Amino acid sequence: MPAFDCAIVGAGPAGMSAAIELAKRGARIAVLDRGRRAGGQIYRAVTDSPLPDTQVLGSDYTEGAALVAAFEQADATHFTQADVWHVGDDSRILFSRQGETHELHCREIVLCPGAMERPMPIPGWTLPGVMTAGSAQVMLKSDATVAEGAIFAGSGPLLYLIVAQYLRLGVPVAALVDTTPRSNYFDAAPMLPRALRRLPLLKKGLSLLREIRNAGVPFFRGASALQVLGDEHAIGLRFIAGGTSHEIGARTIFLHHGVQPNLNMTRAMDLEHQWNPEQLCWQVKSDAFGQTSVPHVSVAGDGAGIVGADGARAAGRLTALNILHRLGRLPRTDRDNAAAADLGALAAMAPFRAFIDRLYRPTKALRLPNVPTTLVCRCEEQSLAQLRAGFDQGARDPNALKMLTRCGMGPCQGRQCGHVLTELLSDWRGEPAEAVGYYRLRSPQRLLTLDELSRFHAVSAEAAE
Numbered sequence: 001m002p003a004f005d006c007a008i009v010g011a012g013p014a015g016m017s018a019a020i021e022l023a024k025r026g027a028r029i030a031v032l033d034r035g036r037r038a039g040g041q042i043y044r045a046v047t048d049s050p051l052p053d054t055q056v057l058g059s060d061y062t063e064g065a066a067l068v069a070a071f072e073q074a075d076a077t078h079f080t081q082a083d084v085w086h087v088g089d090d091s092r093i094l095f096s097r098q099g100e101t102h103e104l105h106c107r108e109i110v111l112c113p114g115a116m117e118r119p120m121p122i123p124g125w126t127l128p129g130v131m132t133a134g135s136a137q138v139m140l141k142s143d144a145t146v147a148e149g150a151i152f153a154g155s156g157p158l159l160y161l162i163v164a165q166y167l168r169l170g171v172p173v174a175a176l177v178d179t180t181p182r183s184n185y186f187d188a189a190p191m192l193p194r195a196l197r198r199l200p201l202l203k204k205g206l207s208l209l210r211e212i213r214n215a216g217v218p219f220f221r222g223a224s225a226l227q228v229l230g231d232e233h234a235i236g237l238r239f240i241a242g243g244t245s246h247e248i249g250a251r252t253i254f255l256h257h258g259v260q261p262n263l264n265m266t267r268a269m270d271l272e273h274q275w276n277p278e279q280l281c282w283q284v285k286s287d288a289f290g291q292t293s294v295p296h297v298s299v300a301g302d303g304a305g306i307v308g309a310d311g312a313r314a315a316g317r318l319t320a321l322n323i324l325h326r327l328g329r330l331p332r333t334d335r336d337n338a339a340a341a342d343l344g345a346l347a348a349m350a351p352f353r354a355f356i357d358r359l360y361r362p363t364k365a366l367r368l369p370n371v372p373t374t375l376v377c378r379c380e381e382q383s384l385a386q387l388r389a390g391f392d393q394g395a396r397d398p399n400a401l402k403m404l405t406r407c408g409m410g411p412c413q414g415r416q417c418g419h420v421l422t423e424l425l426s427d428w429r430g431e432p433a434e435a436v437g438y439y440r441l442r443s444p445q446r447l448l449t450l451d452e453l454s455r456f457h458a459v460s461a462e463a464a465e
Helices: 013-024 064-073 133-143 157-168 182-214 264-268 308-326 332-359 384-392 398-405 418-429 450-454
Strands: 004-009 029-032 077-079 083-087 092-097 100-111 115-117 130-132 150-154 173-178 224-229 236-241 244-249 253-256 259-261 273-276 281-284 297-299 375-377 456-458
Touching: 004 013, 013 029, 013 064, 013 308, 029 100, 083 264, 100 308, 100 450, 115 133, 130 133, 133 150, 133 157, 133 253, 150 157, 150 236, 157 173, 157 182, 157 253, 173 236, 173 244, 182 332, 259 281, 281 418, 297 308, 308 332, 375 384, 375 418, 384 398, 384 418, 398 418
Parallel strands: 004 029, 004 100, 029 077, 100 297, 100 456, 130 253, 150 173, 150 253
Antiparallel strands: 083 092, 092 100, 115 259, 224 236, 236 244, 273 281
16 A cells, blocks of 8 residues: 555645645645755745845745745655655655665655756856856855856846845846847737736836846846856856947856746656747646646646746645545545636736746747857757757757767756757757657656665655654
């Protein structure tokens, strides 16, 4: 008999919300998460922040404390610092914790892998000193660490938020280089009337931009042709804005142009995926309750398609309600009645999400490298020219190119290069991304040592934290 009714992988907004809903109705739950505390990326360290005043991070962050508190009070077995590296179609989960391998069996699985930032493969993006805007937030939330005099380049709400957070802390910012093309504003304009139904969110975004302008930070709009300067370390950024070439010096450069689902876990399970043409990324196929092509596996939150923190909470609760129905604890009618509010909330969020996706849609020149020497696969150091040579030799799909060049075989298992390679092959073949496909992934999903594998333990429902 499985030790748990349900195992949830990931303790971000979706995972915590699912666990709380399941626990209310007496399900035996295990939650596995890499963090020391629950919260995921967006609510990282919200209950034990090293910052003297967390209000500088904004209400969207601080409001997460109540959710973390509710989760920690729920009757769930929470495995912290648990790195899941195999999820089987036999409902078996293998994970590493404290240098040992653990095996867990359950009836239902909820995957909440969250999102990752979209790579921006511009010349110099792999130099020391170049990171993502998400990295800036991780350092700030986890250790109260900042990078003075940094350049922030790209577009999207997260980029503006972290710049505003820096300014509230009195940290100097060298420049904000906004890559949103003017054409995006015209493309998104027809979607604005429906997006206005979420007027508070629009006002929040505008207030961030106003805050940055009022602080006097050099602000460049419509930037293109970005290039990180330096040989051994980043020393600045070159770009074109307003028809003029600019160079700004900085030892730290944060890049960002949106997020995409973290696919490795769902791909390794061979779940069905589809290409999202609006968000320009792959996402797992699932229904309104997060049910995937494998009956006992559900996906919730940004791992199933970018929906944001509030959307992830709603998705987590919906997934939990469906699992309770599958476990025989909730009749279908009761499930549907309980789900109505969250289904309505997600439907109301959809127009605003569509507007944001179109407004901050990254240009092809930033999604795909165009300089032959630019690295595409950081782990195996494969450049655009090397991949094109492999394609010309006959490697026409991601897996063939992977076998020929080792692109995607490194420690990140294609997280950084997977989407870029799909779009490159789509261009070279003259076919849509759906026809190109993605890497074929297998477990383990992280590097393991033989010593770690030899220290093997089966987990029981009594193995509470």
